Amino acid sequence: MPKLVGVFESPGPVKGVAGKLQGRGFRNLEIYSPAPFPELDDALDSRPSPVRLFTLVGGLVGVVTGYAMTIWMSLDWPIMIGGKPFASIPPYTIIAFELTILIGGLLTVLGLFAVGRLPRIRLDSAYSARFSADDIGLAVECEDRDVAELEALLRDFEAKEVTLVEA
Amino acid sequence: MAPPPAESVAARIAPAPLQRDSKINRDLLSVMDPPSLKYFLLLGLAILGVVQAAATLLWQTWEGLGIAGYAHPIFWGVYIVTFVFWVGIAHAGTLISAILYLFRAKWRNAINRSAEAMTVFAVMTAGLFPLIHIGRIYKFYFLLPYPNQRGLWVNFKSPLLWDVFAIGTYATISIVFFYVGLIPDLAIARDRSTGWRKLLYSALSLGWQGTSRQWKSHNRTVLHLSGLATPLVLSVHSVVSWDFAVSIVPGWHATIFAPYFVAGAIFSGFAMVLMVMIPVRRIFGLEKYITDYHFENMARFILLTSTIVAYAYGVEYFIAWYSAVEPEQTAFFMRAFGPYWISTWIMILCNGVFPQLLWIPRLRTNVAFLFVLSVLINIGMWFERYVIIVGSLSREYETAVWGLYIPSAPELSILAGSFCWFGMFFLIFIKIFPVVAIAEVKELAIHERAHGGAH
Numbered sequence: 001m002p003k004l005v006g007v008f009e010s011p012g013p014v015k016g017v018a019g020k021l022q023g024r025g026f027r028n029l030e031i032y033s034p035a036p037f038p039e040l041d042d043a044l045d046s047r048p049s050p051v052r053l054f055t056l057v058g059g060l061v062g063v064v065t066g067y068a069m070t071i072w073m074s075l076d077w078p079i080m081i082g083g084k085p086f087a088s089i090p091p092y093t094i095i096a097f098e099l100t101i102l103i104g105g106l107l108t109v110l111g112l113f114a115v116g117r118l119p120r121i122r123l124d125s126a127y128s129a130r131f132s133a134d135d136i137g138l139a140v141e142c143e144d145r146d147v148a149e150l151e152a153l154l155r156d157f158e159a160k161e162v163t164l165v166e167a
Numbered sequence: 168m169a170p171p172p173a174e175s176v177a178a179r180i181a182p183a184p185l186q187r188d189s190k191i192n193r194d195l196l197s198v199m200d201p202p203s204l205k206y207f208l209l210l211g212l213a214i215l216g217v218v219q220a221a222a223t224l225l226w227q228t229w230e231g232l233g234i235a236g237y238a239h240p241i242f243w244g245v246y247i248v249t250f251v252f253w254v255g256i257a258h259a260g261t262l263i264s265a266i267l268y269l270f271r272a273k274w275r276n277a278i279n280r281s282a283e284a285m286t287v288f289a290v291m292t293a294g295l296f297p298l299i300h301i302g303r304i305y306k307f308y309f310l311l312p313y314p315n316q317r318g319l320w321v322n323f324k325s326p327l328l329w330d331v332f333a334i335g336t337y338a339t340i341s342i343v344f345f346y347v348g349l350i351p352d353l354a355i356a357r358d359r360s361t362g363w364r365k366l367l368y369s370a371l372s373l374g375w376q377g378t379s380r381q382w383k384s385h386n387r388t389v390l391h392l393s394g395l396a397t398p399l400v401l402s403v404h405s406v407v408s409w410d411f412a413v414s415i416v417p418g419w420h421a422t423i424f425a426p427y428f429v430a431g432a433i434f435s436g437f438a439m440v441l442m443v444m445i446p447v448r449r450i451f452g453l454e455k456y457i458t459d460y461h462f463e464n465m466a467r468f469i470l471l472t473s474t475i476v477a478y479a480y481g482v483e484y485f486i487a488w489y490s491a492v493e494p495e496q497t498a499f500f501m502r503a504f505g506p507y508w509i510s511t512w513i514m515i516l517c518n519g520v521f522p523q524l525l526w527i528p529r530l531r532t533n534v535a536f537l538f539v540l541s542v543l544i545n546i547g548m549w550f551e552r553y554v555i556i557v558g559s560l561s562r563e564y565e566t567a568v569w570g571l572y573i574p575s576a577p578e579l580s581i582l583a584g585s586f587c588w589f590g591m592f593f594l595i596f597i598k599i600f601p602v603v604a605i606a607e608v609k610e611l612a613i614h615e616r617a618h619g620g621a622h
Contacts (some may be wrong), residue, residue: 011613105396119374
């Protein structure tokens with residue numbers, strides 16, 4: 001299927017045209033931008049990013065591991081230290097805290113990779129070095145018969161260039 | 168009318184080549200241009216410093232810690248002082264990247280990358296010192312909870328073990344944070360490089376394309392990492408301070424230690440950021456991106472934390488007097504007038520007095536003054552740890568454990584080596600990775616361009 005790529009200078013119109021295209025039933029849309037723009041975050045998918053779940057799970061695994069490891073190890077070979085209980089919660093809280101951060105942080109990054117579909121070997125055919133310069137790109141996959149109409153639509157929304165690539 | 172077939176449209180629309188690269192990319196990527204002879208000389212010097220320290224370390228491992236000037240009753244010396252010093256340096260980077268991010272302080276965009284890099288290198292430096300300090304480096308794994316034939320586990324009630332977990336987590340999370348921020352910029356570099364650099368950036372940027380899905384999860388990731396790193400940075404130096412505060416040595420055993428150390432860490436960290444950024448800005452002509460405004464903001468942070476640190480110095484004396492505990496009072500009297508009086512007065516002048524000059528607005532934007540001040544602060548903060556650690560250990564409760572410790576030549580060689588080690592990584596960093604977070608700077612610039620007329 002052909003793929004049209006519109007090149008834009010600012011994020012506002014991209015959001016507009018993406019909404020319009022989605023309304024018309026085009027599902028294979030992609031936006032490329034050189035910087036994060038709050039306007040574009042929800043342009044294609046308004047659901048909250050699932051990365052948050054990864055952090056939550058990582059943090060919980062960390063805190064449980066922290067307490068379980070310290071308590072189990074202290075009881076595995078009990079040594080009385082300073083008259084304190086073998087499993088002494090206050091000092092172990094420090095270990096549990098650090099592991100919460102450690103595993104929570106690592107799983108967050110795993111979430112970024114999973115949700116952002118990284119790493120990948122090949123770049124999209126619609127991607128261009130311009131989209132890591134100043135321009136914002138919107139790629140839409142369509143039928144042959146829609147090409148001319150979509151080109152006009154993209155230009156209506158201030159696309160300064162429209163390119164056709166084969167998907 | 169029937170729409171024209173796709174081919175004809177394709178012929179009509181010229182493929183879009185990359186015309187002129189954006190100015191921000193050109194400016195900020197030019198830092199990575201092939202280095203000059205001076206750069207190589209500097210790098211060579213740094214490597215030489217690392218090599219001499221490595222040789223000393225080898226000698227010390229062979230001979231034992233005796234050559235490090237450790238003798239009864241003082242077994243914590245320059246290595247532990249330097250460890251605390253470098254951990255402290257690391258803190259400003261995390262403060263800038265995480266805490267200022269949560270506060271939406273946009274000015275951090277120009278300096279966060281280099282500050283994060285500094286954090287990573289400072290933690291890498293700091294992490295070596297406990298290992299150097301244990302003498303038998305090859306036994307370092309005794310610090311980790313691993314199953315062994317003796318069936319023994321580590322002592323989780325010891326602050327030294329909390330340290331292992333705190334520093335380990337801090338090192339990992341700061342590297343991860345640094346890398347996540349780098350990915351979009353590495354993609355920018357990938358699109359504009361050839362040869363081995365292209366290969367390196369392609370691999371490291373993981374095929375980043377800046378799709379809205381990627382940016383959205385990237386934003387979320389940075390937000391969560393900031394949320395995790397903020398309590399982490401406060402906890403790390405607190406844990407380091409508990410190495411001391413949890414013992415009963417006079418001069419160490421104080422509840423004020425955690426906040427006092429954290430403020431001191433941020434203080435010295437910002438001084439180090441200034442000390443590194445002032446020459447970098449000058450050499451690479453980044454005045455447009457790293458402005459006097461950034462330096463002034465950092466100067467304000469230094470002023471704030473200097474005041475907190477000076478207050479803590481005062482409170483320590485007050486508590487010693489007010490507690491009516493004689494060993495405590497003696498410890499603080501000896502600090503100011505005992506054998507280590509020079510170190511104490513260096514610390515008070517460099518950390519408590521000189522930075523107060525920043526109340527004068529003109530000095531906050533005077534780059535030469537800031538540079539000199541940042542060097543003085545780094546000296547002062549090293550001596551602060553020296554005073555706390557060595558000074559307190561030299562006078563404990565009984566005369567039998569009174570003594571004097573003087574840093575030995577091997578320790579100074581390794582101390583010098585630590586600065587070279589840090590410098591070496593920073594020098595390599597500025598030629599391989601974008602030294603300013605390009606995507607974040609661009610975010611502001613594109614918005615300005617889009618709304619330039621309207622606002």
